[in-house]
Structure formats: C-alpha cells, structure tokens
Amino acid sequence: MGIKKLASHLNLSIATVSRALNASDEVSAATRQRVLEAAAELGYSPNKAAESLRKGRIDTIGLMLPMRNPEENYTLSLFLTLADGIQAVLAQHQLDLAIYQSNSDEDELGRLRRIVERRQVDGLIVSGTRRHDARLDYLAKQKFPFVAFGRSDSGGDHAWLDLDFEAAAQEAIARLVGFRHQRIAIGMPGQDAMQAHVYLKGYKRALRHFGLRFDASLALHDELSERGGYRITERLLASPTPPTAILFQSDCMAIGAYRKLSELGLRPGKDIAISGGVLTGEMPDYLSPRLTGFSIPVRELGMRMAEAILARLPGTRTHDKRVLVQEVWPLQFKARSSDASEEK
Incomplete structure (x- = not known):
C-alpha cells in the first residue's frame, strides 16, 4: 500500500x-x-527512494573509523560501543548509521569523496583525526555536515569532541613520579595523529612541572596496535640506559609491551612500570598484573556525537546552526598494580 x-x-x-x-x-x-x-x-x-528525493535527505549518518592495518583489530570494540551510542540517538529521529573503514590514506580520502559526491549519507562523524587532515579540509570546503572525533589543525572552525589526553598524561606522570621514577618513556601512535600530539604535549608539560628533562629518545611512535607496543618496548629496553617506566597511549600498545617483557623474563609492576593510557576494552582486567589506565564513557560519548551531528543537519528537529559542539571529555583514572614499581 x-x-x-x-x-x-x-x-x-x-x-x-x-x-x-x-x-x-x-x-x-x-x-x-x-x-x-x-x-x-x-x-x-x-517508498524510501521517493521520500528521500522529496525531503532532500536519505536519513543516514556515516561513521568513518580510523584507517587501520589488518593487524590493528583490538580497538574495534571501542568503536562498536561508540556506534551503539550514536545509533541509540539516531533511532529516535528515524535515522540510520552506516560505518566505513579504509586500509590506506589514498583509499580513505577517495572513499570520503565518493560518499559525499554520491550523497550516500546526510552527514559524517570522522574519527582518527590528524593534525593535518585532508578529510576535514575537504568536508569543510564542500560545506558538508560533519563532526570530528578528535581535534585537528585542519577543517576550519568545525564541530568536534575529543578526549582529554593532555590531562591524562599529566596524571599518569604524576603517579609515576610519586613512585620515584625519573626516566619515564612514552609510546604513541604515528606522529601526525592528533591524539599523539596532545598526549606528548601533556607528557612534556608534566616533566617540566616535576623538574625532569625531556629526552627525545624516550618518546617513540609506532602503529596503534599490540605490535606497535611490542616494538616500542623492544627499542626502549635495548638502550644502554633504559627507562624505568613506560607510559602508553592505549592499552593495546601496553599489551604488546607485556608480551615483550615476558620474553625477557621481566614483570610489569615489579621490574618496570607500565601505564596503559586509554583502556578500550575488557582485556586489561585479565592481564597479570592488571593494567593501570584511563576509562572513558564510550557509549555516552557516541550519543553526544549523534547530538552534535544532528545540530549540523538541516531539516532535522534539532538542527541549530548556532550550535557548534567543541568538547573535551575527561578520562577516569584507574589505579592498578602495573605501574607500581619503584626506581631502584
């Protein structure tokens, strides 16, 4: 009918x-x-096709996951929970969610262009932002509604939500200094990743606060994966003067560190302190010792992202061009025993 x-x-x-x-x-x-x-x-x-033509919308929002290598699967659980929060709000407005992911820089930007040019979605939530992000510049130039999960120097004055990585790094360093560590290393994702830039900024600020010198050889970048954390740990411990503590940006990297330490007969929290950064799943609860890090309200963050994109979307009940969401969300510190070792 x-x-x-x-x-x-x-x-x-x-x-x-x-x-x-x-x-x-x-x-x-x-x-x-x-x-x-x-x-x-x-x-x-x-008739959805006819309805879309009449309204000028297709009632779908896109979520672009970070570009990843085939080995980088661990953080997918975080994004599935994030997507659940986004969809919970979109469903109240009879909107659907489409999820996209790419495996290379070129394919990522090319896919974004196809999505926009073919009007496959009405708006986009873009994650895995970089300091210099061609995706955000393109969307801003096209005047296409979008919200970024993460800050960036690109894209002009746009809507974004981010985690307070700077404060997290400072809090983690303060705890390690309290355990009398002075050679504290940091392991982060690629150098153009905005989250790594902010995390490193907080790390440097905390070192200055406690009168510790920044040593570039202790600040290493690698892929955001278990393998990345393994390689960073391997390089750090091969140094003539290895660190007594390592601060990672994500628990997946810390898991790789656990593997390398096990191979060397070293114990986290005893022989070297490990702080895990953002806890993206349940795995840290099953490590021995349990991993110190920061939890985030992932589903609630997804719900807020949905509200932010709806405010940018013409034709919706919540559209308000005066609303430009730009929020930094705090992380909750979870003190466990992986970082409790003291410098000898």
Missing part, C-alpha cells in the same frame, strides 16, 4: 499523512496516532 491509498482510507490529505508519519509538530498527537495505527494495520510501507 502506498501513501495515497493510506490517505484515502483515512479521509485525510496526503500532506497530513506524510507529516504524521514523519512526527511533524504540525499534526496533533491524536491524528498522528490514528495514522500510525492505520499504517500498521494496513501494512503501509513508505
């Missing part, structure tokens, strides 16, 4: 039925309920 037959059955205009089906405030609650009940009873199914 089409909308014409449904309107005829109810003795209402097509416009009124359409407004009722789309939860318009121009239709009374009683009329809306009557239309919805009749639609369910008669098996009405909207």
